[in-house]
Amino acid sequence: MDGNGTDKLCAPLPANPTISDVAERAGVSRAVASRALSDEQRPVSAEKKARVLQAAQELGFRPNLLARSLTTKSVNLVAVVVNHIHDLSDLDLFDPLLAAVQNMGKQVIFIRVGSSDRVESFLRTGVAYHVDAAIVFSDFADAATARTLFRSDQVLMLNGRHDDDSPAVIPDERVGITEAVTHAARQGVKSAALVTGRLTSVLEQARIRLYQDALAAQGIRLTASLQGDYSYASGHKAGEELALTPRPDAIFCTSDAMAMGVLDRLRADFPQGRATTTRLYGFDNLSLTDFDAYPISSIGYDKQAYVAAVIAVLTGAATGPWPLTLPTRFHPRLTG
Template identity: 65%
Template sequence: MSEPTNEGKPPTIAEVAARAGVSRAIASRALSAAPRPVSAEKRARVLKAADELNYHPNPLARSLTTKRLDLVAVVVNHIHDLSDLDIFDLLIEAIQRHGKQVILVRVGSVTGVADLLREGVSYHVDAALVFSDFADAATVRRMFRSDLVVMLNGLHDAKSPAVLGGDEGIAEAVSHAAENGVKTAALVTGRPSSLVERVRAEAYRAAFAETGIALVKLVQGDYSYESGYLAAGEIAEAGLPDAIFCTSDAMAMGVLDARRADFPQNRPTRFRLFGFDNLSMTNFDAYPISSIGYDKADYVAQMLRFLETPTRFEPSGGPVVLPTRFFPRLTG
């Protein structure tokens, strides 16, 4: 085996390949985090050689060769949006398993996206996943200089794929409430700037009309626990309805904590409570909130389909809509 001769200089992939007794291409595949074909025996030799030489891959140099950065931007409103956090572990693990890394970009407001562009703070990434309702697909494409932008919220268009939840679970939850004697309801929504939220709110209105439940109070929140807590007080001032529906579990948690006295042992005595997102926290005793959700693993898998094979996207095909279902728990 040949030894490296560039004393004082960082070792190269060619030197690793020479020490391992393999080609440079095989050494590169063995050191890649992506699932690329190479035998276990050769991979072990390459990893051993890299360790002996203290070799570390240079992502920037690799990107100049491959024209790929292996970076995926995840765009969020705020890091405390629980509905996003609940899937991020699944999402980041899946992205890293495919040899890419994540950068998190917080926009915070409608002007936040424009400010990033105006101030010249742009990033070059291979793809962007947009969870922010403040963002629109065209702006995000310009921001990241990438045509592969997958919209999970915000304003999608014909040039970017979108993955959204359906309204089956909403109909199930409202029917469940009606079957249990609910005649009046309040609805706590997120920001109307969100296209997803507007569609979701209309699905609730349609379900209320179908079941004969009167919508007596509409309160706008922002998906956060705090906005749900405040909404509970506003609703109580107008007179508590038979049920409160929230378009996020985080807001429903705020309602529950504001009205704990109405839920001895988490069971409703004055009104029923429903959330949305089916967060993992709703499976624990602290917040056993009846909720609506979809298969999170399937949700992540649909995003990965577009990242792996962008040609799957057909502009005329419309968004991918995942079926939702109702998850009854103590508060409902």
């Protein structure tokens, strides 16, 4: 009951509840309500916290992250910068990554870059994003550009375009690629085609060199190199081209999505997904490759370990030296 004898629980609910409304309904001070709703560990009794959370739920209260940032200097947002959303390797990683970031008390916003022209447009027009940190997958932005775009030094580079001032996490692909090519050589492979992704990617350029070196070391001739963009469609197109020529002993694709496209176009060469005269190798070790439809031999890293490394950088638990690297491994399946 308030001073006029009105039951607060029976009073009409405000259309746009504030922290003061929550505090009044819970019977606590505004400061206690603010502490109870904070993601930070701040002193408040369990009983009062429960009352505040219940009041907030009943009122439909949502905290104003921007207003909170004026006092905490944080908006509790982490940007994830990507080229596109069709890269299956990214989709396989995003779910555990989002869960881990949310467990930090942060939320994620996705920024689709699409092209280098788009980045330049952002810079020309002064577009900037107010976030606590940015995780950069897109290969269209280097570290300096990312810092300018977000007006912050808190950028984590996952695209190989880091510098001395930026933390970075990248897979060490040498071991996995060497294991895959060695496996092919042991199966009698003497010739191979390579289906690659975007040549603008620093990581892709390094990956191609690793394949070329590993093939040369095993005495396997590289008879064709076809460029895609990591997508299923570009892999299917590469399969069309390969179908018109004598098949090499092995086809190496620098993404599983492209390998899936190749496999669907050349299904006759892989009855029930099993290699006969040609072997097929992918990259990324997507979860889809564990199913009967796409039993593709692949190379990949531990995604949970990768996410843990990203979170360690964001929380300050990892302090370098940069880049942090994670080993890759070869995972044989029916197509190899």
